Amino acid sequence: MLRVAPILVALLGVTSLFAAAARAEDSADGAAFVVVPELQAGFHFLYEQKFPEARQTFLGWEKQHPDDPFGHVAVAASYLFEELYRQGVLTSDFFLNDKRFLRGIDGKPDAGRMRGFYGALRRARDSAQARIKGNRADPDALFALTLAAGMQSDALSILEKKHLDSLHQIKEADAAAEKLLSARPDAADAWVALGIANYIIGCLSGAKRFFLWFGGVHGDRKLGMEQLSKAASGGRYLRPFAKIMLALAARREKQDDLARKLLRELNQEFPASPLFAAEYARLTSRPIPAQIRH
Template identity: 40%
Template sequence: MKLGAILLTMAVVGATAAPAVAICGASSQDIEIGYRQMYNLDFATAHKTFATYENAHPDDPLAHVSNAAAYLFGEFDRMHVLEIELFADNSHFEKREKVAPDPATRDAFEHELAVADGISMRRLAKSANDAEALFAQILANGLRGDYEALIEKKNLASLTYMKASRGKAEQLLSLDPHCYDAYLAVGVENYLLGINPAPVRWVLRMTGAQTDKADGIQKLQLTAEKGDYLAPFARLLLAVAAVREKDPVRAKELLSGLAQEFPQNHLYAAQLARIH
């Protein structure tokens, strides 16, 4: 497998006030603000935002899984993991170095996911169609896939989490097709696996994976245009796709918008400067 289960929630994240939004059965202005703080790489403030929400809403798994995202992507930023060239070139991705994570950050990341898992499973035991719990599981599997692919270099383990995330997304979308953030999980799997050569795609499909690149782009576009928490991340993935497809105009358009919206995120501006 080439790119593994990368980037499901990678975009990390602009701290401006936003109106409360209804996302997959939930409505939280605080969570929205926390994600924007992550997209602006203000991880310390995002942790505080999510912790405050956790204390006020102990039965909501989304704050915990979002706090886990802040730990993981803060670590990615520290280690300079998220470079667009890495994901735009398979050979670069395959030759990436295995990085040593900070043990304390890793423990905090795993703790937040464990708490989120416990809350989600309790809620799903009461109602198998709990949209908030399903959405939290989509994100949790995506984060675990990111960790396995980008830190542990365990692409097969990452694939397992990718498929689990997509499966939960399909379950949620069957209940609520307007949960546009959930389309990201379907789009990531289809696009990232769909760019592999035909023999590899055949093997991946034998494992139950989905490899329709065109469908992946379509699903990413849905999240980019209509999503909430994950819309900026979907735009980043579309920029990666544009670079791969030798479409610098589209890549610049997407990255310019992200750089303007999240001026503290050096990743967007740096990658924009490298596109010719």
């Protein structure tokens, strides 16, 4: 039975997290394509691993804007990102351990967080599908569908270790992201999903990549890192996520100068983040401050 790199998930979602945050701030655009102060604050909390504060912010915005799918996506992302963090997935210890990187976590994920995650995911998809009925190319709906599929793929593969089930979600995320980018090439955050998928699949053995190729799933490590770079430089809500993914990929590729640059930037932007501080300390052989140890 084929085991698809579970991280190919976390990477796709929160996760994928994997769609688009456009630079053009048109008043007709939804929250995914403009700077919304409340959401920006929520993501800042998320990247500092202040999960209750992030979730409270997202839930408040979601309640006020039930028809915008991005609010539901943000709530789902808060649950998934927290679980990935608690399980130590977004670290060099995980990325540099091939057994864990390609198979997934030990044990089971937290049941409560997973219930919250799947509930928010359902709301996001329902909202997106309602918009799709009126416009099949609706960028906000495609953004939400990309992230929803990417995040579910992450959860299935890396947390629940249902690797074959995650393949369907990977393909859905890829298809939605492609449609989104064709309509909105400025949607830089969409490159996160594609970049993660390309990089992780590119890390698989030749036999597994050959099997996936027949299923319509391809992989290229170099291309994946180039795509992550686009999101890391031009993304909006997912820019920090793209940076940590690119930094961890750089660690695997022994590109320590690139990893050091990205981790230093993340550490400076989010000084209260135990994740970024710990990863920067590990790379630079510095002690991890006691107050931020995970």
